[in-house]
Amino acid sequence: MAENTDLSLVQDIIRAAGGHAASLRELTQRHRTDAVAAVLIDEICSRCPPPVNEEPVLVEFVVRTPGGQLSHWLSSVKDAPVRAVARGEDFVVMRIEYELDDLVRELFGPARAHPSGARETTLFPYAGSDGADKIGPYILAAQQATATVLAGCTSAKPDLNELTSRYLTPKWGSLHWFTPHYDRHFSPYRDEEVRVLEIGIGGYQHPEWGGGSLRMWKHFFHRGLIHGLDIVDKSHADEQRITTLIGDQSDPDRLAEIAEKYGPFDIVIDDGSHINEHVRTSFHALFPYVRNGGLYVIEDLWTAYWPGFGGNEDPARSGATSLGLVKSLIDSLQHEELPPEPGRTPSYADGHVTGLHVYHNLAFVEKGANAEGGIPPWIPRDFDSLVAASSGGAA
Ligand SMILES: C[S@@+](CC[C@H](N)C(=O)[O-])C[C@H]1O[C@@H](n2cnc3c(N)ncnc32)[C@H](O)[C@@H]1O
Known part of the structure; x- marks a missing residue:
């Protein structure tokens, strides 16, 4: 983000993600939900690992908001990063749906060891006109692309x-x-x-x-x-x-x-x-x-x-x-x-x-504050005196 770009939206989202559920409600009152969703989609793309599916496919990513739902299409294909694209010719293999609040927490809240099942997934049927032998590769591409996108939806500690x-x-x-x-x-x-x-x-x-x-x-x-x-x-x-x-x-x-x-x-x-x-x-x-x-x-x-x-x-x-x-x-x-x-x-x-x-x-x-205080001056500075003082005068 360039030196003069306004960071306030993303900062506001991060802050709300760490707060009470009410903070998330206020977030969507302060900002347009499509602007918040755009930040989330950008974040997911940046966290996705490199795709492994050979066949280019799209994953529909739906963010459900208080006022409706927002669809984005994420392109996944080997040798290119996951990115948001316009709905095109590639197969839409899977729909992933999140509530906006859940996704904000998932991406920007404190990491959770056991995230709950906060999303809904729908595998679309193969829509090609060619043979049934394409169904196997289609399901493989769907599984690989979905795994890639979901890996971008987590805050788990990376290696x-x-x-x-x-x-x-x-x-x-x-x-x-x-x-x-x-x-x-x-x-x-x-x-x-x-x-x-x-x-x-x-x-x-x-x-x-x-x-x-x-x-x-x-x-x-x-x-x-x-x-x-x-x-x-x-x-x-x-x-x-x-x-x-x-x-x-x-x-x-x-x-x-x-x-x-x-x-x-x-x-x-x-x-x-x-x-x-x-x-x-x-x-x-x-x-x-x-x-x-x-x-x-x-x-x-x-x-x-x-x-x-x-x-x-x-x-x-x-x-x-x-x-x-x-x-x-x-x-x-x-x-x-x-x-x-x-x-x-x-x-x-x-x-x-x-x-x-x-x-x-x-x-x-x-x-930090390096001010614990030194060993006081009245503590004996030579070994024999220290031993004598610590022995209570015992011979
Ligand atoms: C070793 S590279 C940084 C690598 C990077 N941190 C990473 O881990 O991928 C050093 C960088 O320091 C920049 N650099 C050299 N002299 C500098 C200076 N006086 N002030 C600021 N940056 C300087 C160079 O232009 C170069 O891009």
């Missing part, structure tokens, strides 16, 4: 490894082995209305490449708004719930401008230039715009050792690198334990880093 192949993002399988870590750290946020910002949309100068990771996050965070920042115009990747932005991650003013408009963010991922100075600048500019309880992620830490990216091959001289930043955050986390030093004021990171998880080439920084 991130499979999504990397589906959406062509290199976060798993060649140079990067990140998805299990993402799954571990991002899963607790899946049911939230997250706002995610990823620096680096992909494809570098190529006018049509990139956007795969944004589509992956959109699918994974089924209630989220996904933002991508790149130094190159990547507006080809704009779609419902995805906003691309142009900017240089080494420009703190531009980062602040973006964060003021689209933040605060629940999650920021730095997968941009990987130039060490840029990684540090972006962290200091954007970490304040991550909400407490959120995450800041830095990918591709290997450039910390690459002089061509401003890195240093000597780990002992990592001061100005991305890994130098990560190492310094351990001290930030522990800053309340440092001996008091006149004139030393805690940095923003000192006050707000509450956890660090570092994997091979990937770091997750947890944000």
Whole structure:
């Protein structure tokens, strides 16, 4: 969705989906039901896996509303994504019917482990004039196309490894082995209305490449708004719930401008230039715009050792690198334990880093209020005195 596109409808739908049934009734009083249904159909198409049926067929998708019903036709055929089309010559093999409220909840509500049978299905008879031997292939195509469309109607947790192949993002399988870590750290946020910002949309100068990771996050965070920042115009990747932005991650003013408009963010991922100075600048500019309880992620830490990216091959001289930043955050986390030093004021990171998880080439920084208080000054600082104090004076 382009920078100036109105996100209010989709945001309103997501919010209503997480609320009481009355919120859903109010949703259809505030918005035209055909506009709401169009958002739902767009979402289903984006979540459908690649079709496997060889014969092109249509699935009729009916959304029942308080005032009637709205029909859409979804085209399913191998080697093309599922998309909404005008009713054409292809066989309509199946009708799937949902109540609008049920579909809103199914797509944008908190994921349910055991969704109830909220839909009605009708298999249409084979309508060709040729022989009965076509009925078997027809039923096969109907079954495959219906399974594909229904797979797009759920918020079940997707397999991130499979999504990397589906959406062509290199976060798993060649140079990067990140998805299990993402799954571990991002899963607790899946049911939230997250706002995610990823620096680096992909494809570098190529006018049509990139956007795969944004589509992956959109699918994974089924209630989220996904933002991508790149130094190159990547507006080809704009779609419902995805906003691309142009900017240089080494420009703190531009980062602040973006964060003021689209933040605060629940999650920021730095997968941009990987130039060490840029990684540090972006962290200091954007970490304040991550909400407490959120995450800041830095990918591709290997450039910390690459002089061509401003890195240093000597780990002992990592001061100005991305890994130098990560190492310094351990001290930030522990800053309340440092001996008091006149004139030393805690940095923003000192006050707000509450956890660090570092994997091979990937770091997750947890944000919160880092203010548990240090071990008090009256606790003995040498081992023997501590043992004596803890023994109540016993010899
Ligand atoms: C590794 S790719 C991102 C891949 C994508 N995140 C994915 O997982 O599919 C890096 C992107 O960062 C962009 N980039 C390079 N320098 C940048 C900068 N200074 N600011 C913002 N983006 C930059 C490049 O144009 C490129 O598209």
